[in-house]
Amino acid sequence: MKRYASDFRRFLYRDFIPITKGIMVLCVAVFAAHHVLSIFRINLFSLLRLINVQWYLRPWTLLTYPLVNSDLLSLIFGLFWFWYIGGSLERSWSGQTYGFFLGLATVVTGLAFILVSMVVGRIGLAGIQVSMVFHRIGSAGLWLPLTGLTWAWAKNYPDRELLLWGLFPLKAQWLAWFQAGLIFYQYFVSYNLAFALAAISSIAVVYLFSGRGPFTHGVRYWAWTHNFPGKGWSGKVREKWRKRKLKVVK
Incomplete structure (x- = not known):
């Protein structure tokens, strides 16, 4: 077991992108696991x-919703894009800053959806009270935090050029606009303008x-x-605990 754990650890750190690989x-x-457990009717x-x-019934979902990807093809493309831009940012930013950014972008997007759902649920849509409908709206998918991540990558490498769909050359800054536009359009068509803005709120981060x-x-x-x-917060916490222990000993 220790051997497998050691091999897995080496795999994570091999390209200096342990956070990106871990999330993948x-x-x-x-x-x-979802599709295996669904056989036993466990969702x-x-x-x-x-x-x-x-969300308050399951507060951890503010961080876990990007792990929910029901469409296999979307997941494959999302993981490939996450590996490419996420790995690039993790190497240039360091794991600490990169991890903090990912967590913040994920939480901000989740909070934006929560706020919009509460407001829209109260005022109704087209004059009709629809609070029960918006209570059931959920947020999920890797592409939501990827919007902010793509924007950050484009900020770092604005002149980097990629082939869109393997055919059309597109600079990073325009690719970020294109990706954000797709997410915005998807939520605008499915819900409304408020949800579309919430979907791309990670750009603010x-x-x-x-x-x-x-x-x-x-x-x-x-x-x-x-x-x-x-080393930041962890160092401050350790320092406080050290002082408390010294007081107890005295």
Whole structure:
């Protein structure tokens, strides 16, 4: 067992993108486990999917909803794109900043959906009260946080050029607009403008990590400039516990 754990650890760290690879493995594992458990009528997706207005019943779904991908083809393309741009950002940003960005983008998008569901559910749609309908709307899929991730990647490498569908050359900055536009259109057609804006809300997080944003130089630099000891939050927590232990001993 130790050998397999060691091999898996080496696999994660081989290309210096352990967070990206770890999330990819989780997405595949959740997809496979859901379809196996569905034989026994156990819906794993329902435990991880964010039900917008009722999120407080399962608060962990604010972070787990990107793992819910029901369409295999969409998952394959999403994982490939996540590996390409996510790996690039993780290597250039460092794992700490990259992980913080991913978590923040995921939570912000989830909160945006929750807020929109609450507001739209109260005021109704076209004069009709539809709170029960919007209570059942959920958020899921890797492509939601990928919108913000693509935007961040384009900010870092604006002149990088890729072939769209293997045919049309497109610069990173325009590719980010194209990807965000697809997500926006999908939610606009399926729901309304408010949900479409919520779907691309992770783009706002990018500006905390670029330009004059507080995390432009990384999370660790921000922690250092704000007098966090050691390695940021973990160092501060360890320092507090050390002082408490010393007081108890005295």
